[in-house]
Amino acid sequence: CAKKAKTAKDDKNGLPLCRMLLAELEAHRDAWPFLTPVNHKAVPGYRKVIKKPMDFSTIKEKLANNQYLNLETFIIDVNLVFDNCEKFNEDDSEIGRAGHNMRRFFDKRWTELLQ
Numbered sequence: 001c002a003k004k005a006k007t008a009k010d011d012k013n014g015l016p017l018c019r020m021l022l023a024e025l026e027a028h029r030d031a032w033p034f035l036t037p038v039n040h041k042a043v044p045g046y047r048k049v050i051k052k053p054m055d056f057s058t059i060k061e062k063l064a065n066n067q068y069l070n071l072e073t074f075i076i077d078v079n080l081v082f083d084n085c086e087k088f089n090e091d092d093s094e095i096g097r098a099g100h101n102m103r104r105f106f107d108k109r110w111t112e113l114l115q
């Protein structure tokens, strides 16, 4: 039979952990560019350049619809938000800096929670 999940990534606590982490991301002062999907009508080039848009409200919806298998698949979508941001924005810009700050915050929090 399947081996018993040993780490928080896989065990039954994975999804409440995702909801907690997402709440912290949404509450962060630098979350404002990432709270809702980028409006590609208002942001020239976005639809062409960013193949897989992702944002915190979409992640919240996917969590509510049980679309994440575990913490790992959740972390993949959160990292997609930050990777898209790095691709589209200069490091030395408001949104670029916000993305770096949010990634640093997220990396610190989930590694803390997993130890």
Ligand SMILES: Cn1cc(C(=O)NCCN2CCCC2)ccc1=O
Pocket: 032, 033, 034, 038, 039, 043, 084, 085, 088, 089, 095
């Ligand atoms: C992640 N990201 C976001 C934007 C953006 O303009 N977001 C809207 C931000 N505003 C806040 C209050 C209303 C809307 C552009 C490029 C990008 O990569």
